[in-house]
Amino acid sequence: MKKSLVTHIAVMVIAVALGSFLASYLTEKQSEISVNRDKVSKAPLGGFNKFASDVQWMLFINYSGRISHIKKAESEEIYKRLNTILANDPDLEIAYNIGGMMISNSNPVKSAEIFMRGANNPNLKNSWQIPFYAGFVLDRYVTDQEDPQRLKKAEEMFRLAASRSEQTSYINSYLLRTRAKRIAQNGKWAGIPVINDKQALLCTLFDEWRKGGTSEDNLSPDSLNIPDIKVRLLKAAKDAKASDPTDKNIIATINKVLKVVSEDQHLCGNCLTAYDAGDKFCAQCGTGVIAYSVCPKCAAVLKGKFCSSCGNSGGAQ
Numbered sequence: 001m002k003k004s005l006v007t008h009i010a011v012m013v014i015a016v017a018l019g020s021f022l023a024s025y026l027t028e029k030q031s032e033i034s035v036n037r038d039k040v041s042k043a044p045l046g047g048f049n050k051f052a053s054d055v056q057w058m059l060f061i062n063y064s065g066r067i068s069h070i071k072k073a074e075s076e077e078i079y080k081r082l083n084t085i086l087a088n089d090p091d092l093e094i095a096y097n098i099g100g101m102m103i104s105n106s107n108p109v110k111s112a113e114i115f116m117r118g119a120n121n122p123n124l125k126n127s128w129q130i131p132f133y134a135g136f137v138l139d140r141y142v143t144d145q146e147d148p149q150r151l152k153k154a155e156e157m158f159r160l161a162a163s164r165s166e167q168t169s170y171i172n173s174y175l176l177r178t179r180a181k182r183i184a185q186n187g188k189w190a191g192i193p194v195i196n197d198k199q200a201l202l203c204t205l206f207d208e209w210r211k212g213g214t215s216e217d218n219l220s221p222d223s224l225n226i227p228d229i230k231v232r233l234l235k236a237a238k239d240a241k242a243s244d245p246t247d248k249n250i251i252a253t254i255n256k257v258l259k260v261v262s263e264d265q266h267l268c269g270n271c272l273t274a275y276d277a278g279d280k281f282c283a284q285c286g287t288g289v290i291a292y293s294v295c296p297k298c299a300a301v302l303k304g305k306f307c308s309s310c311g312n313s314g315g316a317q
Contacts, residue, residue, distance in 0.1 A: 053089035060085060060095075064102065075107035082114060091123045096130050100137070108141035116153070119160060128165035131157040132174075139178050151182045172226060180204040192252050198243040199250050202236040206257045209233060233261050238271065266292055277301050 060081050067074050082099040085092060096118030104111040115134030118124055135157035142150045158175035162168045183189050184200040194200050209229055226232065237254050244250055258267065267274055271285040277293035278301035293302050300309035307313075 049088040056085045070106045075103040079110045104137045109146050112137045128161045132161035154178045176204050193249045198240040202240045205233045
């Protein structure tokens with residue numbers, strides 16, 4: 001009898017120990033498989049959280065269909081329902097997209113919060129739309145009074161969206177303009193006062209150029225791949241100068257940019273249009289320019305080591 005009791009106790013102790021070990025192991029493996037496990041509601045649903053989320057989503061659609069205008073009160077109710085749905089299924093992508101957009105006008109701060117939550121969900125890392133919508137709402141609808149860091153967050157979201165999408169041209173445009181707004185808001189760039197948005201955009205493009213945006217093989221991790229960045233830089237420089245041709249801060253910015261970007265080009269000092277060897281006047285605005293690659297004796301355009309017009313072998317001007 002005693003031997004049997006000892007055996008039973010030993011078996012129970014071993015079973016408890018093995019059960020504890022197995023529980024720890026399964027919990028660890030479950031955490032690896034379900035990275036959002038800690039975000040799932042602890043409500044006693046017996047593991048039927050996703051089913052509950054589906055039911056709640058259908059009820060949400062039913063409720064939304066009865067609303068003619070989404071005002072503050074309705075937006076609070078929508079936000080509350082979305083939180084309940086996402087608590088049971090944090091990976092329900094459609095809830096972020098539709099729900100966040102529904103309250104983007106009436107409650108942009110909470111709309112952005114919903115979108116950013118989805119953008120940072122590792123199980124939705126292939127979605128570029130969610131971070132793009134987050135950046136859009138932060139940039140267009142949230143005010144500085146509501147969130148002083150809104151432009152910084154918007155830039156981060158647009159950059160995240162660009163990193164996830166192959167069609168980045170319009171995402172890049174939003175990102176560059178948001179970055180330009182931040183520079184204009186700061187009021188300075190590289191020690192130079194920034195006086196308008198045209199100058200700020202030029203600064204933004206130059207920052208991307210310096211990150212390595214000119215080559216796919218030389219991109220920094222947070223750089224944008226902008227194939228036409230040099231063309232855009234020169235256009236931005238022209239636009240900046242046209243906005244205030246005599247402002248010393250804009251001129252200083254342009255000179256800083258062109259010193260690096262157009263070192264292989266000759267540009268008109270007035271309109272920043274490139275001109276060719278031998279040109280004495282800009283073909284765009286008629287301003288006199290410094291002729292280059294010409295014979296110092298007869299001023300003919302040099303085609304080789306010797307001048308083809310007079311045979312002079314002197315260096316080119």
